[in-house]
Amino acid sequence: MTHEKRIEIRWRDLDALRHVNNAVYATYLEEARDEWFVRALGPGGNFWDYVLARVAIDFRRELTQDDEALVVRTRLVRIGTSSLTFREEIVSLAGWVAAEAESVVVARDRDTGRSRPFTDAERADLSAVLVGD
Template identity: 40%
Template sequence: MSQTEPFTTEIAVRYRDLDPENHVNNAVYGTYIEQARLTYLDHVLEKAADDSRVVIAHLSIDYQRPVTLSDESVAVTVRTTELNDSSIPMEFELRTSDGIAATGESVMVTVDEDGDPRPIPSAWRDRITSFEPAL
């Protein structure tokens, strides 16, 4: 199940995403990233994201241009950059028809029922490495 192109999720820009300046609010970019990340996990792990016991330990977003309602949608690409013992760093790119709107990075950490870090399940590691040819 190797992926040659970046995994991409297309997300519609909604009126409710806009701030008073008619730009997508900066916090909504994080929601777009979250939606793309969950879609990626559902696809790669072939299971519902609700079954995945992960927390976000880090999220950063670099804004490059505003997104507006006239953009209609944002294409969010997702790529896992490495697999550590319990953490999964990922990169994101948010793009409209006018080019890159933002880039971002996150780190997910697999946790147990008490919220303590635990090793990435071997089945997850196998599925992600087979999906991501650069790992």
């Protein structure tokens, strides 16, 4: 399942050079990833049991206020023992790629704060999403 989220470019997203600040790209990715989890895990899913462990962003082209909005595409590409790997793109409404990213999210044990293996139910739900794409 590739999830797409349209995001308006906000004035506060811009830096002194009047383009979208590089740190804001991470926020855009997070907003789309959060929605991906809601769709993938359904209304009963516990979204607080996952934490971002890694994000790598390749910036391809700048976005400005004139672009008005963008689309973030989020796709699950790998399920590990306790981690999920996502491929993500930030795309202008005109269709060109502004950034490509890879994110790793880890299942977290609430009591210890450490990573934990996926439960059988989580793995089944996540595998269905991966196979469905």
